[in-house]
Amino acid sequence: MKIGELAKRTGCSVQAIRYYEKENLLPSTRRSDGNFRLYDESYIEQLSFIRLCRGLDLSLSEVRQLLSLKNSPGADCDEVNYMMEAHIQQVEARINDLMELNDQLRALRSYCSDQQTVENCGILQSLSSSVDDRPTGDTHDRHNGATFSG
Amino acid sequence: MKIGELAKRTGCSVQAIRYYEKENLLPSTRRSDGNFRLYDESYIEQLSFIRLCRGLDLSLSEVRQLLSLKNSPGADCDEVNYMMEAHIQQVEARINDLMELNDQLRALRSYCSDQQTVENCGILQSLSSSVDDRPTGDTHDRHNGATFSG
DNA sequence: ATTGACTCTATAGTCACTATAGAGTTTAGA
DNA sequence: TCTAAACTCTATAGTGACTATAGAGTCAAT
Numbered sequence: 001m002k003i004g005e006l007a008k009r010t011g012c013s014v015q016a017i018r019y020y021e022k023e024n025l026l027p028s029t030r031r032s033d034g035n036f037r038l039y040d041e042s043y044i045e046q047l048s049f050i051r052l053c054r055g056l057d058l059s060l061s062e063v064r065q066l067l068s069l070k071n072s073p074g075a076d077c078d079e080v081n082y083m084m085e086a087h088i089q090q091v092e093a094r095i096n097d098l099m100e101l102n103d104q105l106r107a108l109r110s111y112c113s114d115q116q117t118v119e120n121c122g123i124l125q126s127l128s129s130s131v132d133d134r135p136t137g138d139t140h141d142r143h144n145g146a147t148f149s150g
Numbered sequence: 151m152k153i154g155e156l157a158k159r160t161g162c163s164v165q166a167i168r169y170y171e172k173e174n175l176l177p178s179t180r181r182s183d184g185n186f187r188l189y190d191e192s193y194i195e196q197l198s199f200i201r202l203c204r205g206l207d208l209s210l211s212e213v214r215q216l217l218s219l220k221n222s223p224g225a226d227c228d229e230v231n232y233m234m235e236a237h238i239q240q241v242e243a244r245i246n247d248l249m250e251l252n253d254q255l256r257a258l259r260s261y262c263s264d265q266q267t268v269e270n271c272g273i274l275q276s277l278s279s280s281v282d283d284r285p286t287g288d289t290h291d292r293h294n295g296a297t298f299s300g
Numbered sequence: 301a302t303t304g305a306c307t308c309t310a311t312a313g314t315c316a317c318t319a320t321a322g323a324g325t326t327t328a329g330a
Numbered sequence: 331t332c333t334a335a336a337c338t339c340t341a342t343a344g345t346g347a348c349t350a351t352a353g354a355g356t357c358a359a360t
Contacts, residue, residue: 004337014338019317034325036338045278052277056258057251060316069268070278077271081262084273088255095248098241101207105238108206112231118219121227123234127202128195128220154306164307169348184356186307210347 002032006039010047017047025050025064058087152182156189160197167197175200175214208237 007014020026021037026046029037049070053063062083069080111122118124157164170176171187176196179187199220203213212233219230261272268274 002338013318015318016316018339023316032325032338034338036325049278054316056255066274066277070274073267073269075268077262077266077268077274080268080271080273081259084255084259084262088252088259091248091252091255095245095252098207098245098248102238102241102245105206105234105241109231109234109238112227112234116227118222118225118227118230121219121230123230124216124220124227127216128199152307163349165349166347168308173347182307182356184307186356204347 001039003037003039006043006047009044010051012047012051020047020050020060023060023064025060025067056087057091062087151189153187153189156193156197159194160201162197162201170197170200170210173210173214175210175217206237207241212237 001009003014003017006012007017017026021028026043029039029043032038049067050063053066054060058066065083066080069075069077108123108126111126116122151159153164153167156162157167167176171178176193179189179193182188199217200213203216204210208216215233216230219225219227258273258276261276263272266272
């Protein structure tokens with residue numbers, strides 16, 4: 001099958017497949033006379049594995065590690081466990097950050113009732129004022145996990 | 151003060167400050183004879199506003215909107231409210247996605263007990279097997295909110 | 301005069317792709 | 331057989347919010 005069919009059958013974009021190949025997550029295939037990539041059924045499984053991992057938010061480098069572990073069946077699977085554990089902790093940390101963030105956003109929203117002008121908008125006031133009444137800005141613990149880390 | 155001091159006093163990197171200037175989030179300053187940027191105290195407040203918004207995960211384009219609203223005090227603040235509401239919903243959707251994800255990861259982790267080989271690793275098996283026993287892969291609802299949207 | 305700390309601009313890199321340009325290939329219908 | 335549409339190819343640029351680096355200039359202290 002050609003790349004378009006593989007894309008359709010895996011729910012993946014054509015460019016993503018080419019990208020995975022370039023990044024050595026998928027082995028390169030044979031080509032047709034016209035230089036089109038030709039895939040057999042086994043690629044559906046391989047690509048689905050990648051998509052499944054990505055759906056779990058694993059990075060491509062983590063997926064690469066899992067793939068190489070898959071190919072050495074005798075190795076013990078501590079590494080897999082370790083990676084999953086680390087990933088779970090990352091996800092949970094991110095959830096905690098976002099929930100804290102959500103509290104702050106909701107508090108902020110409550111400062112502004114409708115039908116006011118920007119001049120009196122509690123949200124903007126609250127975002128603007130927090131500097132003046134604090135000594136240097138170093139003393140309050142800054143929420144530092146909110147920006148995307150990767 | 152020069153850029154380094156501003157950076158220290160706001161907890162911001164020097165490059166980030168230059169970036170904000172380039173992106174028109176901070177007005178450009180006067181320069182010294184040697185072409186160094188010179189800031190007065192008001193920049194601390196302006197930069198802190200930006201950092202605070204970023205700490206709430208607002209995008210720079212959202213921050214830009216807020217800044218322009220701040221500068222038109224007579225306007226009504228519906229826009230601010232609308233933006234905050236949209237942002238809160240985004241954050242909450244992301245939290246839900248991550249919590250679902252977390253359930254899946256924990257389930258996956260439970261499939262593999264220690265001291266096994268990769269060959270028998272329940273995690274890898276479970277990531278690999280889910281294709282063969284399903285018709286096309288289209289029927290099961292794919293978790294599609296896990297990848298970062300921005 | 302020189303060292304070291306700071307600053308400048310410009311450019312490349314990050315991540316996991318998406319989007320586009322410009323070219324070639326294949327397939328279906330007239 | 332011609333042609334148009336649909337597909338594929340490579341290469342390159344763009345996304346967001348920065349960070350990191352190179353190579354040069356500036357400034358303060360010794």
